[in-house]
Amino acid sequence: MAGNRTLTMIKPDAVRNNHIGGILSMINDGGFRIVAMKYLRLTPEKAGKFYEVHKERPFYGELVDFMSSGPIVAAILEKDNAVEDFRTLIGATNPANAAEGTIRKRYATSIGENAVHGSDSDDNARLEGDFFFSELERF
Numbered sequence: 001m002a003g004n005r006t007l008t009m010i011k012p013d014a015v016r017n018n019h020i021g022g023i024l025s026m027i028n029d030g031g032f033r034i035v036a037m038k039y040l041r042l043t044p045e046k047a048g049k050f051y052e053v054h055k056e057r058p059f060y061g062e063l064v065d066f067m068s069s070g071p072i073v074a075a076i077l078e079k080d081n082a083v084e085d086f087r088t089l090i091g092a093t094n095p096a097n098a099a100e101g102t103i104r105k106r107y108a109t110s111i112g113e114n115a116v117h118g119s120d121s122d123d124n125a126r127l128e129g130d131f132f133f134s135e136l137e138r139f
């Protein structure tokens with residue numbers, strides 16, 4: 001059965017470009033409920049840990065530098081079929097390939113600086129939620 005929670009980050013590019021409000025509005029309009037949310041800046045170590053699965057990829061260093069370059073908004077979102085539906089709402093990794101009406105189509109600037117993160121599986125949604133939030137921070 002599909003899980004009902006996913007983890008998102010509004011990435012440093014979108015925060016710098018004043019898109020927090022616009023992105024949260026698209027998340028609300030998409031039918032997601034906010035379970036947990038915080039505004040923070042990842043250290044390079046923490047960003048490296050979050051993206052550890054990509055360690056061997058050529059863009060890993062660039063990704064870690066980018067994700068620790070400024071504050072982000074992290075949030076746990078709830079909806080039936082949350083992981084898949086949120087991946088649909090954010091659109092393709094490369095905004096050039098993202099469908100009309102998606103968050104990345106509207107707000108992302110490049111394949112690296114692509115405005116938002118969305119978990120890619122229920123297992124990762126749980127791990128990523130635990131990376132940012134304690135039980136006391138979820139409502």
Ligand code: GDP
Pocket residue numbers: 059062063092093111112113114117118120
């Ligand atoms: P996602 O699940 O759609 O976020 O995509 P991936 O899991 O494939 O990649 C994770 C993140 O790494 C992406 O969201 C981008 O921020 C970054 N990324 C992916 N491909 C590239 C690339 O070719 N160059 C750079 N600089 N960053 C990339």
